[in-house]
Every structure is written in structure tokens, then in C-alpha cells.
Amino acid sequence: xxxxxxxxxxxxxxxxxxxxxxxxxxDELLVTTRDEPDYHKLMDYRIGILKKHNLKLKDxxxxxxxxxxxxxxxxxxxxxxxxxxVVVISDTFQEFATPLMKKLDYPMLFCNSLEVxxxxxxxxxxxxxxxxxxxxxxxxxxxxxxxxxxxxxxYNDIGMIGQSKAGFLFKSTDAIIKEHPHIKAxxxxxxxxxxxxxxxGIK
Amino acid sequence: xxxxxxxxxxxxxxxxxxxxxxxxxxDELLVTTRDEPDYHKLMDYRIGILKKHNLKLKDxxxxxxxxxxxxxxxxxxxxxxxxxxVVVISDTFQEFATPLMKKLDYPMLFCNSLEVxxxxxxxxxxxxxxxxxxxxxxxxxxxxxxxxxxxxxxYNDIGMIGQSKAGFLFKSTDAIIKEHPHIKAxxxxxxxxxxxxxxxGIK
Numbered sequence: 001x002x003x004x005x006x007x008x009x010x011x012x013x014x015x016x017x018x019x020x021x022x023x024x025x026x027d028e029l030l031v032t033t034r035d036e037p038d039y040h041k042l043m044d045y046r047i048g049i050l051k052k053h054n055l056k057l058k059d060x061x062x063x064x065x066x067x068x069x070x071x072x073x074x075x076x077x078x079x080x081x082x083x084x085x086v087v088v089i090s091d092t093f094q095e096f097a098t099p100l101m102k103k104l105d106y107p108m109l110f111c112n113s114l115e116v117x118x119x120x121x122x123x124x125x126x127x128x129x130x131x132x133x134x135x136x137x138x139x140x141x142x143x144x145x146x147x148x149x150x151x152x153x154x155y156n157d158i159g160m161i162g163q164s165k166a167g168f169l170f171k172s173t174d175a176i177i178k179e180h181p182h183i184k185a186x187x188x189x190x191x192x193x194x195x196x197x198x199x200x201g202i203k
Numbered sequence: 204x205x206x207x208x209x210x211x212x213x214x215x216x217x218x219x220x221x222x223x224x225x226x227x228x229x230d231e232l233l234v235t236t237r238d239e240p241d242y243h244k245l246m247d248y249r250i251g252i253l254k255k256h257n258l259k260l261k262d263x264x265x266x267x268x269x270x271x272x273x274x275x276x277x278x279x280x281x282x283x284x285x286x287x288x289v290v291v292i293s294d295t296f297q298e299f300a301t302p303l304m305k306k307l308d309y310p311m312l313f314c315n316s317l318e319v320x321x322x323x324x325x326x327x328x329x330x331x332x333x334x335x336x337x338x339x340x341x342x343x344x345x346x347x348x349x350x351x352x353x354x355x356x357x358y359n360d361i362g363m364i365g366q367s368k369a370g371f372l373f374k375s376t377d378a379i380i381k382e383h384p385h386i387k388a389x390x391x392x393x394x395x396x397x398x399x400x401x402x403x404g405i406k
Contacts, residue, residue, distance in 0.1 A: 001297060001316055001331065081309040082301070094204060098285070106284040108311035110347065113204055128204065128348035140343045144313065145331035 002200045003141050004080060005134075005160055007152030008090035008109070010034075011170045012073045013100045016092060017046060020063045026053060034173055037155045039091055043125055056120035057095060064096055069103050070171075076189035077104055083202050084149075087141070089134045091156060093125065110137050135159035149199050151192060158183075166199040168192060205403045206344050207283060208337070208363055210355030211293035211312070214373045215276045216303045219295060220249065223266045229256060237376055240358045242294055246328055259323035260298060267299055272306050273374075279392035280307055286405050287352075290344070292337045294359060296328065313340050338362035352402050354395060361386075369402040371395060 009015045009032075021029035028049045036042045050056075080086055090097065090111045101109055110133075115124035129136050138148050138160040150160040150167040154176065161167025161183055169177055169185035170192050177185045186192045197203075212218045212235075224232035231252045239245040253259075283289055293300065293314045304312055313336075318327035332339050341351050341363040353363040353370040357379065364370025364386055372380055372388040373395050380388045389395045400406075 082305065085311060085313075086309075087311060102285065105308045106289075107309075108288060108290060110288075133348075137347055140347050144340055144343050145336075 001085075001146050002165075003085045003087055003146045003148050004196055004200075005138055005141070005148050005150040005164065006086065006088050006107075007134075007154065007157050007170075008088045008092060008097065008100075008111075010153030010172070011070075011151060012077070012088065012104065013069050014067060016060070016064060016067070016096050019067055020060050023063045023066075024053070024055070024059075033091065033154045033156050034176065039156065040127075047122055047124070050122055057114065057116050057122050058120050060096065060122075061099075064099055067100060069100060072189045074104055076193060077107060079193060080196065081107070084196065084200055085146070087137075089137050089160065091133065132156070132159040135163055138163045149196050151186075151196075166195070168195055204288075204349050205368075206288045206290055206349045206351050207399055207403075208341055208344070208351050208353040208367065209289065209291050209310075210337075210357065210360050210373075211291045211295060211300065211303075211314070213356030213375070214273075214354060215280070215291065215307065216272050217270060219263070219267060219270070219299050222270055223263050226266045226269075227256070227258070227262075236294065236357050236359050237379065242359065243330075250325055250327070253325055260317065260319050260325050261323050263299065263325075264302075267302055270303060272303060275392045277307055279396060280310060282396060283399065284310070287399065287403055288349070290340075292340050292363065294336070335359070335362040338366055341366045352399050354389075354399075369398070371398055 006012060015032055017029050017032060029046060031042065033039060087108045087110060092111050093114045094111055095114045097109055097111055101107065112128050113126045114122050115126060117123050134156060138150060141148055148164040150164040151170045153170055153172040167183060169183050171187060172185055209215060218235055220232055220235060232249060234245065236242060290311045290313060296315050296317045298317045300312055300314055304310065315331050316329045317325055318329060320326050337359060341353060344351055351367040353367040354373045356373055356375040370386060372386050374390060375388055
């Protein structure tokens, strides 16, 4: 029995911080985990930028409300869920992800949460797990009697990809693909779906 | 952060074996975990009855195709999934559950699988985990940084209910409710939803 483990931002939906950076014209927020692998450092930096510009949670949520899943993501997930259990494993925050998950019919999501003060300022974040949370989550699912297949686009997906029976880079960057020549990389949902089906023995 | 853990048969959908027993008029298949807590014994017994009547997987799947979630179950799950991660944890089999999960927009399902031979005869079953699989699953979710709330109707739900921050009996029997006076019992989705919201601090 299989669980397919998918990264959220990149493979299924646009990068939330990038969309917000563009919407507000703040170039300092264009950095992602694909550029800065240390997520704590990245988040502390982002929270500092928000503070500098006096931007609150609701400002980011306004941008997210305008966002949609990537074209084809919903259809991909619909078909995937018809033959495999699916979980989305993300370093994003519940407060950001929920409206996007709604548009995908609420796949199970493992992610983190924000600390927000009374006036709506993001003051910090709570990481669900220390270390490589995606890897730890995949290991826990395996301990429950499942085999896993994983796909993601970034550095923080490499652990769960390596731990799984099979794993793929999806909609990743040239640099990351080049650094991991042993991991198959796909751009199209149809190709990723075919690869997942093959691993799971689905015709 | 919370995951709500729900039993499937009873709380969300009718008991599959009972529906099949009725559809085929086979009284010997009317026994469930609410009557026989030893699931291995129960399943071996059921497989024997199927063999005696020369009934195959596709015969049970025909009955399941006619079944629907309980009235209100879809709306309950839709609202629940808007504020909480949800997993369905069941002792049933993937081969039975998938069409019913489709009608509920595919909540994440932890369950077991069947062994079926070439001519479609059910020859055995693979339990995902030894022992109390629901309890083990809830503990693994907690190890991933979540608090859990659980609800179920039967003996095999008591472990996950006891392990969770809060747990409820839902659409259970008088006998089970009487044996577990410390567990709150509900019959209506609206009452269960209100109880889950209260635990999770949702207004």
C-alpha cells in the first residue's frame, strides 16, 4: 500500500512568498528555499522584511486569496487520489495554505504554523518538527505499514525523496536537477503521474 | 495543530459487511467488530462464509457501488476539513473503501488490504500493522507534532480515543456507551462537530 508524498509550493501551487513579493513589489522577499536552504534563517529574514514594511498576516492572505493552484494540479491530484493515498508535506504555514488546499479539495496537509500577535503582525513561527520534517514525516508513514513515493522541487525535498521507494524532482530548477543527477526530473503532471503509477504497479 | 481521526464504518458510512449480508440475505455475515472484537477471527470467519457461497470480491464491490455515505456525513467532513486536518482510520480494506471515499472527496484513509486470487476470490487479508492499528496510527501522528481528536463507534476505537487529547463515541451502541461512561457519546454530526471545535479552540 502506497502513500504519495508531495511538496506543495512549486509542484502544486505557486510560491506564496514570491507571489506576495510581486504583488507588493518587494524584491527582498523574492528569496525562497531554492536559494536559501536554511529555512529558519529565511523565515527570520522574511519576518524582518514584513516588519520593516508594516505588513500583516491579512496582507499576505489577501494575495493568497487571489492565487490558484497551478494549471492541471487539481486534475492531477484528482486522478492520483483515485488510486493512491496522498499527503502534501510542506514547510509553509496552515494560515497560508488553507485557502489553496480548499481549491484542491483538501488533500491531507502536514505543515507548520505562525505566531501572530493581537494586531495581526507575524511575530514568529512554530516548526512542527526539528530537522528535516519532510523526511521525519515520510519515515513515520512508513512505520505505519506504507510504502512511499515522493515528489518535490527543492532542497528540502531531497531527504523524503531519498527515503522513499521512488522519488522525483518536479518543476525544479536546472541547478537542483544538475546537482541530483540520480533523481528523475519531470515538468508535466502527466509524466509525474505515469511515473507514480509505474512505481505503484497501476496500469 | 490538530488532526481529527475518524472511524469510517458507523460514523461516516454504513457497515459494508452488514449491507452485503442484507443484499445477499446471508445472516451469517451480520456479525461486526461490535459483536466480535477479535478482528482476525472475524475476518477468517467472513472469508469462510464467502467461500461457502462462492462469492467474490466483485460481488461485494457491486453492493458497495450502491452504497452512499450516511446522510450529513459529507457536509460534516466538508466543514471539518475547513479548519482541521482529518484522517479516516479504519480496519476495512482499500478494495472496499475507495468508492465510498470518492463520494466524500477522498479524505486521507489509513486502512488494510485484501489478498485476492486470479479468479477474484478473497483468499486473505493484510493487516497494515499488528495490534491496535488505530492507536499506533494516532501515536505516530502525535510524534509528528500534532494533537489529535478521535471519534468512533466501536471497541477498536477505544484505544485511539483514549490516546487523544479528546475523543468521542459517535453513533455507537447502548452497550458500548454504557461500558465507557467516561467517553462522551454523540449521535448527530452537529453535536460531534461542536465538540471537536471546542477541543480545537475554534469559535
